[in-house]
Amino acid sequence: MNNQQLNAGALIFFGVFILPLVFNWLTCECYKTSNRQVVQKISETGYINYEELQTLLNNNETKGFLILDVRPHHIYKEGHLHGAVNVPFTELREKQHRKTLKTSNPIIIYSDEQKLSVAAQVMLLGQGYDGVFVIPGGYESIRAFAIDNFVPARAFYNEDKAMFDYPRFMKLDPVQAERKAPGIFAIPGAEDITPVPGGC
Amino acid sequence: MNPYLAGFLLGLVLLAAFVISGRGLGASGAAKDLLVTTVGSVAPDYAEKSTFYAEYFTPGSPMKSWLVFLLAGVIVGSFFSGAISGRLGFKTEHGPKITPGTRLVFSLAGGLLFGLGAQFGRGCTSGAALSGMAVLSTGGILTMMVIFGTGYLVAYFFRKLWI
Amino acid sequence: MAPFIPQGLINPELNLFFALILGIGFGYVLEQAGFSSSRKLAGVFYGYDFVVLRVFFTAGVTAMTGLLFMSYLGWIDMGLIYINPTYLYSALTGGVIMGFGFILGGFCPGTSFVGAVIGKIDAMVFIVGMFLGIFIFGHFYNQFEPLYTGSFLGNPFIYETLGISRAWFAFMLVMVALIAFAFTQMIEDRVNKTDARVIQQRPSTMLPSMLLIALMFIYLFLPVERPSNLREMPPDELIEKIHNGKAFVSTHRVIHQLKNHHDKMVLIDTRDRAAYERFTLPGAIHMPPGDILARRWKAFFKRDGRPKVFFSHGSDEAMVAWMTAARAGYDNVFLMDGGLNAMFEELFIRELPDTTAYDLQKRSTARFLRDARTFFLEGGAAASTRENRPVLIAPEQSEVIPVIGGC
Numbered sequence: 078m079n080n081q082q083l084n085a086g087a088l089i090f091f092g093v094f095i096l097p098l099v100f101n102w103l104t105c106e107c108y109k110t111s112n113r114q115v116v117q118k119i120s121e122t123g124y125i126n127y128e129e130l131q132t133l134l135n136n137n138e139t140k141g142f143l144i145l146d147v148r149p150h151h152i153y154k155e156g157h158l159h160g161a162v163n164v165p166f167t168e169l170r171e172k173q174h175r176k177t178l179k180t181s182n183p184i185i186i187y188s189d190e191q192k193l194s195v196a197a198q199v200m201l202l203g204q205g206y207d208g209v210f211v212i213p214g215g216y217e218s219i220r221a222f223a224i225d226n227f228v229p230a231r232a233f234y235n236e237d238k239a240m241f242d243y244p245r246f247m248k249l250d251p252v253q254a255e256r257k258a259p260g261i262f263a264i265p266g267a268e269d270i271t272p273v274p275g276g277c
Numbered sequence: 278m279n280p281y282l283a284g285f286l287l288g289l290v291l292l293a294a295f296v297i298s299g300r301g302l303g304a305s306g307a308a309k310d311l312l313v314t315t316v317g318s319v320a321p322d323y324a325e326k327s328t329f330y331a332e333y334f335t336p337g338s339p340m341k342s343w344l345v346f347l348l349a350g351v352i353v354g355s356f357f358s359g360a361i362s363g364r365l366g367f368k369t370e371h372g373p374k375i376t377p378g379t380r381l382v383f384s385l386a387g388g389l390l391f392g393l394g395a396q397f398g399r400g401c402t403s404g405a406a407l408s409g410m411a412v413l414s415t416g417g418i419l420t421m422m423v424i425f426g427t428g429y430l431v432a433y434f435f436r437k438l439w440i
Numbered sequence: 441m442a443p444f445i446p447q448g449l450i451n452p453e454l455n456l457f458f459a460l461i462l463g464i465g466f467g468y469v470l471e472q473a474g475f476s477s478s479r480k481l482a483g484v485f486y487g488y489d490f491v492v493l494r495v496f497f498t499a500g501v502t503a504m505t506g507l508l509f510m511s512y513l514g515w516i517d518m519g520l521i522y523i524n525p526t527y528l529y530s531a532l533t534g535g536v537i538m539g540f541g542f543i544l545g546g547f548c549p550g551t552s553f554v555g556a557v558i559g560k561i562d563a564m565v566f567i568v569g570m571f572l573g574i575f576i577f578g579h580f581y582n583q584f585e586p587l588y589t590g591s592f593l594g595n596p597f598i599y600e601t602l603g604i605s606r607a608w609f610a611f612m613l614v615m616v617a618l619i620a621f622a623f624t625q626m627i628e629d630r631v632n633k634t635d636a637r638v639i640q641q642r643p644s645t646m647l648p649s650m651l652l653i654a655l656m657f658i659y660l661f662l663p664v665e666r667p668s669n670l671r672e673m674p675p676d677e678l679i680e681k682i683h684n685g686k687a688f689v690s691t692h693r694v695i696h697q698l699k700n701h702h703d704k705m706v707l708i709d710t711r712d713r714a715a716y717e718r719f720t721l722p723g724a725i726h727m728p729p730g731d732i733l734a735r736r737w738k739a740f741f742k743r744d745g746r747p748k749v750f751f752s753h754g755s756d757e758a759m760v761a762w763m764t765a766a767r768a769g770y771d772n773v774f775l776m777d778g779g780l781n782a783m784f785e786e787l788f789i790r791e792l793p794d795t796t797a798y799d800l801q802k803r804s805t806a807r808f809l810r811d812a813r814t815f816f817l818e819g820g821a822a823a824s825t826r827e828n829r830p831v832l833i834a835p836e837q838s839e840v841i842p843v844i845g846g847c
Binding site: 278280281283284285286287288289290291292293294295296297298299300301302303304305308309311312313316327328329330343344346347348349350351352353354355356357358359362364365366367368369370371372377380381383384385386387388389390391392393394395396397398399400401402403404405406407408409410411412413414415416417418419420421422423424425426427428429430431432435436438439440 | 462463471477486488532569585593
């Protein structure tokens with residue numbers, strides 16, 4: 078019974094898995110949350126509507142939240158929401174802002190374009206921050222309908238809602254319209270689990 | 278060989294099987310393929326009656342299956358190993374209290390049961406138990422526990438065969 | 441990554457060759473471990489030789505650890521690996537029968553072949569018995585079938601069945617194996633009345649055991665899924681692409697495709713199912729953000745060379761979808777700037793720009809929009825869908841190519 082080969086084998090086996098792990102940990106400090114989890118978190122958090130924003134801003138007791146302005150510096154200087162902190166979209170990952178972001182929860186994002194706020198939200202969730210929300214609409218509309226004078230009719234405004242009755246404008250082939258969910262399972266051979274023959 | 282080293286190497290072979298072919302090792306499946314082919318070619322009328330032999334009649338000879346080739350490798354590998362370790366030679370191993378004849382009878386019975394059981398268990402100790410444990414499959418681990426559990430439960434009654 | 445053959449990284453024709461090579465390794469190790477001897481194998485049940493348990497558990501634990509780490513590091517796709525199905529009563533029956541077979545015969549199928557090859561006559565007889573057993577199963581297959589195919593539970597994992605985490609189960613399995621090794625060694629020494637000096641001189645297995653425990657301990661504290669890997673697009677690159685607009689495709693380009701029945705881009709609807717069923721752009725496929733990482737779409741993203749354009753009502757869901765897909769390392773993905781709202785506003789609502797403008801570009805844009813409006817209002821989209829059904833460049837028929845003989 079000689080153990081040298083076993084010891085050597087075990088060490089190599091250990092090294093093969095641990096070294097890439099360490100290497101990955103040292104080099105790739107890209108994301109703190111896996112892609113799958115980000116998608117899941119997005120569906121859970123999402124937006125903060127104008128009414129909720131009103132309540133939040135008018136209630137003096139709530140603390141710790143952060144209103145984040147992700148527009149460029151020069152636009153921020155022209156006018157911004159009261160108490161908003163400016164971290165331009167391109168600087169989201171810079172070290173100097175990390176402390177501010179880390180100590181705040183929830184983080185509430187706005188910008189000129191809703192899609193940019195959402196991009197910032199996805200980015201921050203991927204960096205491991207929790208409770209990241211987006212104020213729908215751009216700065217002007219937030220200013221007009223949520224801050225300066227609250228318009229209840231616009232409370233649930235969101236650019237990502239359907240604004241038109243689409244089928245009225247663009248008539249589709251009735252066959253296509255009736256066909257339920259084409260495409261989803263239409264790829265042959267690309268099922269979720271590919272059967273692997275095996276066993277004995 | 279040091280059993281832990283042997284186990285480690287076997288584990289690496291198993292891992293390689295998963296990495297290359299996406300499946301574990303197995304032995305009884307090859308036996309089934311061999312039997313299906315034999316029966317199918319010797320008595321096609323008989324084979325046609327049972328769905329068990331359906332594989333023989335589907336395109337792609339079962340003789341060209343992965344497991345049959347694995348078995349061919351096992352034969353080559355173990356012969357090689359036996360040759361270099363000087364263990365080749367005809368021999369019947371038996372417990373001290375039984376004759377070789379008795380041993381062969383029980384060996385036949387054991388083989389019969391194993392062949393039957395491996396069909397129900399969808400694999401033998403290597404196909405179901407070992408590979409199943411490596412992928413943490415419930416079926417594999419269950420089969421493994423039942424095989425060894427039964428073995429220990431009935432070991433006492435068959436002790437004369439071995440000790 | 442692995443498994444190579446199901447992924448199509450190695451020619452499937454070579455699968456049988458690798459089977460042969462693996463078999464040689466398998467047979468060699470089994471024989472070297474002493475598995476060609478029935479007395480040695482049966483020893484596990486009587487305490488005089490636990491070599492079966494040692495080899496078996498070491499192999500199982502090694503392969504399991506390897507698979508766990510390879511799966512974590514993204515080297516192997518566990519979804520493509522054969523997981524033994526669980527047919528509860530069939531497995532129990534088979535296990536009991538095999539338990540008896542083991543005690544009586546002293547071999548298991550794999551080891552019997554090994555024994556027979558090097559000349560063990562009992563092993564050869566065992567193999568004959570085994571064929572008889574399989575033949576009996578085949579003969580009474582119609583009677584056995586309800587049991588054989590009944591109580592199917594799918595392909596569950598043991599940790600799911602027990603309701604604990606994978607890492608904990610693996611850790612406990614390793615600990616149980618190590619304790620069993622030490623314990624059976626003690627029993628074996630007592631049964632065989634091994635000399636105390638021999639026991640003392642036995643080499644220590646401390647280092648491998650410690651390394652194994654360390655590996656499992658580390659695995660215990662790893663997150664369930666690796667937060668990021670090298671194949672993913674770095675976040676700075678994502679930010680850059682959004683910032684300089686490379687992530688976007690203008691609504692004009694999409695309108696152009698729809699109007700001219702082109703099939704140059706794949707339109708992907710990221711809205712919810714209800715919205716999709718009510719209306720979608722001609723030829724669009726449905727894929728909410730949560731579905732993008734699903735395996736069934738992976739081949740599509742990797743192999744369909746056309747640009748893939750996400751759209752939603754506005755740009756939000758499409759943005760989430762785009763960021764997910766781009767981060768996952770899928771090339772050639774874009775999102776439609778402004779979404780359906782912007783597109784319809786431009787097409788149908790907004791006042792048409794001046795088609796007689798002096799600026800050439802403005803004039804052609806205006807004409808383009810005017811023609812498109814007429815086209816769609818007259819039901820052109822319907823014709824477009826009829827003539828131009830979405831044709832996905834499907835991956836090969838099956839990822840696992842059945843091995844069919846060529847002779």
